[in-house]
Amino acid sequence: MTRMMGINRDTDAMFSTCLLGPLYEDVVDRMRESIKQGLVDRLWEEFPVIHLDTRSPEVVEQLRQRFGNAVFTTTGEAFAGVLGDILRERGLTLATAESCTGGLVGDMVTDVPGSSDYFLLGVVSYSNHAKQAVLGVDPKFLKQYGAVSEPVVRGMLTGVLQLSGADCGVAISGIAGPSGGSPEKPVGTVYIAAGCKGQAEVMRYQFPYDRRKNKVISAYTALDMLRRHLMAQKREDTDVVATQNTD
Helix, strand or coil: CCCCCCCCCCCCCCEEEEEECCCHHHHHHHHHHHHHCCCEEEEEEECCEEEEEECCHHHHHHHHHHHHHHEEECECCCHHHHHHHHHHHHCCCEEEEECCCCCHHHHHHHCCCCHHHCEEEEEECCCHHHHHHCCCCCHHHHHHHCCCCHHHHHHHHHHHHHHHCCCEEEEEEECCCCCCCCCCCCCCEEEEEEEECCCCEEEEEECCCCHHHHHHHHHHHHHHHHHHHHHHHHHHHHHHHHHHHHC
16 A cells, blocks of 8 residues: 655545445556556455545545545545434435345444434345245245235335335345355345335345355345435425426
8 A cells, every 4th residue: 555655644634435346456457647647545345345445535526536436535534424414414314124234234234333313224035935024025026026026126115115214224035145046046046126115116236255255245235225215305405495496
């Protein structure tokens, strides 16, 4: 790691910038010249988050331009804390329904002090029976499509929102590995539903990691889907207000 030279550490603000998703090597390549110039203090990976400490606003702007919304903080805040701030600011509540991640999402959320302000319920519905009995997933969906499918995660999300009364939520079902895959759904296949009542989206992902990393990246991705959903929703609300003000 390159240490900064010739910078007044007492007066210059530190930007503790964190990114989610892009390859570590991609960030290193992008920042190579800044590292040589001593503009980057530290750069390290804590899967799947990349941390970069700098006192240069220009470096932060380069990161934002290159990686967009993958840059989730410039103050070093934990990823789940960033989402929590959005929920708290908008007066929204959260619930989670997990299968292959086994409660990792709930753990991330509740690691943030004050998360009781918005987090209502976390369900680990690991078996098909639990998906039906607790979350009300239609057994016909489980039989026809399997537990790792769009209809099932959508049903999990609907069920946990109804059960908890929360405004927003995420649901995850996947094959973490190393066994359990098939040609149609190989190891690493994960379906994630995220959003608010009546506005959820479902995505299928194919993660290439070992069991632990597949679980971790699934948990982060679920919260990131919700973060981006709420950010997009806020932009739409702002556009509506702006349009009304011009009428």
